[in-house]
Amino acid sequence: AQSVTQLDSQVPVFEEAPVELRCNYSSSVSVYLFWYVQYPNQGLQLLLKYLSGSTLVESINGFEAEFNKSQTSFHLRKPSVHISDTAEYFCAVSEGNSGNEKLTFGTGTRLTIIP
Amino acid sequence: EAGVAQSPRYKIIEKRQSVAFWCNPISGHATLYWYQQILGQGPKLLIQFQNNGVVDDSQLPKDRFSAERLKGVDSTLKIQPAKLEDSAVYLCASSLRQNTDTQYFGPGTRLTVL
Numbered sequence: 109a110q111s112v113t114q115l116d117s118q119v120p121v122f123e124e125a126p127v128e129l130r131c132n133y134s135s136s137v138s139v140y141l142f143w144y145v146q147y148p149n150q151g152l153q154l155l156l157k158y159l160s161g162s163t164l165v166e167s168i169n170g171f172e173a174e175f176n177k178s179q180t181s182f183h184l185r186k187p188s189v190h191i192s193d194t195a196e197y198f199c200a201v202s203e204g205n206s207g208n209e210k211l212t213f214g215t216g217t218r219l220t221i222i223p
Numbered sequence: 224e225a226g227v228a229q230s231p232r233y234k235i236i237e238k239r240q241s242v243a244f245w246c247n248p249i250s251g252h253a254t255l256y257w258y259q260q261i262l263g264q265g266p267k268l269l270i271q272f273q274n275n276g277v278v279d280d281s282q283l284p285k286d287r288f289s290a291e292r293l294k295g296v297d298s299t300l301k302i303q304p305a306k307l308e309d310s311a312v313y314l315c316a317s318s319l320r321q322n323t324d325t326q327y328f329g330p331g332t333r334l335t336v337l
Binding site for chain 1: 226227263264265266267268271279314316325326327328329330331
């Protein structure tokens, strides 16, 4: 069965500093990987996803994540954070080609940007 | 484009009472999901519909939870009777087809069971 581990429940970062939110997954088959973000008082929304092809995927607001099969990781990074990046970030995995690719979410990482 | 609508936004009930949540997905989205998000945890899939058929309800506590999607559009999730451990945010999401498509989430219904 698939599972997702987000070891850091809270990450405080100074504005304009780099950040990395860690995500590791467990699966016996090929996977699809996602990062969802929940801004304060808003619903969950997709930030970026890896389905196939290039292992480095990017979002429109400067985040990127790299699929590393050997380390079973999909860490999320941003070189310089902004106050508006304050949110909770959820990593999710779906097992590809299983016939029912349901999403399994991690427990989330709360990113707090310090001015 | 209108997003996923859910109602009510908040609900407080006593244990053993019943409660129902409503979801209206994005127009044209064939797949609808109900998730339960307990405080401090990630969303957990309860049930997935493809049009009006159930694709996955393996994590739905069927002795107390039920869900339906009439005519493949709106959906309702019911809990009867509620337990204290059902306190959570109930999220509805929809996507065009399958799970690799982007899921669009509604604002959720926060349920408190006293």
